[in-house]
Amino acid sequence: MAEQTEFVWSDLVGELQDGPRDPYLDQAAGELFPDKTTLQIRVASTWALKTIEDRHLDRIRASLRARYEEPYDVEFLIDASLDPPEKVVEEVEDGHDSPTEVVAAREPRREARPRGVPGVGEQASGLNRRYTFERFIVGSSNRLAFAASLQIAESPDGSRVNPMFIYGGVGLGKTHLLHAIGNLAQAKNPGLRVLYVSAETFTNDMVEAIRRQETSLIRNKYRTMDVLLMDDIQFLQRKEATQIEFFNTFNDLHNANKQIVLASDSSPQDMSQLEERVKSRFMWGMLTSIDSPEVETRTAILHRKAEDLGIPDFPNDVATYMAEHVTSNIRELEGALQTVYQHTSLQSQPLTLDVVQGILDPHAGDGEAFRGQPVSTDAIQRVVAEYYHMKPTELKSKRRTKRVAMVRHIAMYLCRQLTDLSLVDIGRDFGGRDHSTVINGCVKIEREVNRDPQLAEIVQQLTRRIAGKR
Structure with missing residues (x-):
C-alpha cells in the first residue's frame, strides 16, 4: 500500500x-x-x-x-509539521511590506531567523530567469530600448552606454529588459556579479544599515557589483539620505567602469523631487523611452502569451480584436487574455470572435472599447475589501498597518489598470491621499505581480470579479 x-x-x-x-x-x-x-x-x-x-x-x-x-x-x-513554501518564508524573514505578506496573512508564521541587511552576503542576483530577450516582443514602440539593452548585455563592461536610463509607463516592458540584460550578461560571463534591485529595496537596505550602524554592509552589497540594474528609480524622490547614498554608489561604480542600467516610470526631467546632481548622472549616458505598443506588437504579444497558456491555434481575428480594444499596456492585455482563457476553458466555450466579444465587452458593437461600462472606484474597493475580509471604509481610512496598506495598494493598482481616473482622482477616492502615494502603491504592486505568480493570479481573480460588478 x-x-x-x-x-x-x-x-x-x-x-x-x-x-x-x-x-x-x-x-x-x-x-x-x-x-x-x-x-x-x-x-x-x-x-x-x-x-x-x-x-x-x-x-x-x-x-x-x-x-x-x-x-x-x-x-x-x-499538518503543522510540513514546512511552508520557502518563498513565503523568505519574504516573511525579509520583513518588508510586501503584498505576499497580505496574501499569506492567514498562514501560521514561523519565527524569523536573525538576518543582516537583506541580500548582503548572499549570491542571489534578484534576476527572474523567465525574462529573456528571446521572449521580448519587439516593435516600433520599444525597438531602440531593446537594441541598446541587447548591446549592453553582450558587452557589460561599461564601455558602450553607461548609464542607460529606460523610462515609460507601467506594464510596458522596462522590468523585462532589466532582467534580460542581467540574464544574458551572466550567461556570457558566468563569474559576473549582477544585481537586479528596486529603488525601494535599496532604500530599505539603507534604512536597515543605518539602524544597525553598519553602513559598510550596504556599500559592500552594491559597490562590489559588475552590473547594477535598478528599477523604479522614481521611488528615490523626496528621500534625501537615500539619494546621497545612491549618488556615491553611482559614482563609485561609474568610475570603475561598472555597468549601470536604470528604469523609471518618469524621465529624469519629470522627477521634480530628485536632486539636480542625481539627475545629471542619469543624463551622462543614454535615455530611451518605451511607449505603448502599437496594434501589431500587441497582436504578437497576444500570440506569444496564448502559447504560454497552452492555447493551440489562437485565432488571428480574436487576437486582432483584442489588440485593437485593449490599448493601455501589456499588463492589461495579459489580463484580458487570462479572462478570455478562464471563461472559455471553464465553460467549455469555443474560442471564437463572437464569444470573446461577449466576454470582454457585454455591449460589443456600440463603439465602446474593452472596458464597456465604466468601472467605478467604489466597485473596485468593494470587491477587493470583500476578498480580504475587510470593510471598504478601511481602504479610505488613515490606518497604515501593513495589511491595510497593502490591500489599499492592490485596490489602487486595479483602479489604475481598470479606470481612466487620474492619479489625483484615485488618491481622492482613497481618503484624500496625494498622487505620489498612488504612484508608489501601484509601482509596488506592479513589481510584485511581475515576480509573484500567486499574487498575479489573485489580481486576475479580482479583475474578473470587478468586471462582473459593472
Whole structure:
C-alpha cells in the first residue's frame, strides 16, 4: 500500500505541474485509501489548503476518476509539521511590506531567523530567469530600448552606454529588459556579479544599515557589483539620505567602469523631487523611452502569451480584436487574455470572435472599447475589501498597518489598470491621499505581480470579479 500511495501522489503531482511549479503543491503530502475511495492531502496551512483547492481540486478529482474508474473523495488535513513554501518564508524573514505578506496573512508564521541587511552576503542576483530577450516582443514602440539593452548585455563592461536610463509607463516592458540584460550578461560571463534591485529595496537596505550602524554592509552589497540594474528609480524622490547614498554608489561604480542600467516610470526631467546632481548622472549616458505598443506588437504579444497558456491555434481575428480594444499596456492585455482563457476553458466555450466579444465587452458593437461600462472606484474597493475580509471604509481610512496598506495598494493598482481616473482622482477616492502615494502603491504592486505568480493570479481573480460588478 505504501509504495502504491507514494507512486500515485508523486505521479499525480507531476500531472498537475504542467506550468510554473506550485510551491504549495510541492509541500503537500497525499495518501490514498482505496477501501474508502478517498485521497487524503496533508497541507501546511489553511492558505495552502485554499490555494490547492482553488487551483487543482477539479483536476485531482478528474485524474482519480480516470485512473480508478470511480469517483474519489478528497480530504484535506492541516499538518503543522510540513514546512511552508520557502518563498513565503523568505519574504516573511525579509520583513518588508510586501503584498505576499497580505496574501499569506492567514498562514501560521514561523519565527524569523536573525538576518543582516537583506541580500548582503548572499549570491542571489534578484534576476527572474523567465525574462529573456528571446521572449521580448519587439516593435516600433520599444525597438531602440531593446537594441541598446541587447548591446549592453553582450558587452557589460561599461564601455558602450553607461548609464542607460529606460523610462515609460507601467506594464510596458522596462522590468523585462532589466532582467534580460542581467540574464544574458551572466550567461556570457558566468563569474559576473549582477544585481537586479528596486529603488525601494535599496532604500530599505539603507534604512536597515543605518539602524544597525553598519553602513559598510550596504556599500559592500552594491559597490562590489559588475552590473547594477535598478528599477523604479522614481521611488528615490523626496528621500534625501537615500539619494546621497545612491549618488556615491553611482559614482563609485561609474568610475570603475561598472555597468549601470536604470528604469523609471518618469524621465529624469519629470522627477521634480530628485536632486539636480542625481539627475545629471542619469543624463551622462543614454535615455530611451518605451511607449505603448502599437496594434501589431500587441497582436504578437497576444500570440506569444496564448502559447504560454497552452492555447493551440489562437485565432488571428480574436487576437486582432483584442489588440485593437485593449490599448493601455501589456499588463492589461495579459489580463484580458487570462479572462478570455478562464471563461472559455471553464465553460467549455469555443474560442471564437463572437464569444470573446461577449466576454470582454457585454455591449460589443456600440463603439465602446474593452472596458464597456465604466468601472467605478467604489466597485473596485468593494470587491477587493470583500476578498480580504475587510470593510471598504478601511481602504479610505488613515490606518497604515501593513495589511491595510497593502490591500489599499492592490485596490489602487486595479483602479489604475481598470479606470481612466487620474492619479489625483484615485488618491481622492482613497481618503484624500496625494498622487505620489498612488504612484508608489501601484509601482509596488506592479513589481510584485511581475515576480509573484500567486499574487498575479489573485489580481486576475479580482479583475474578473470587478468586471462582473459593472
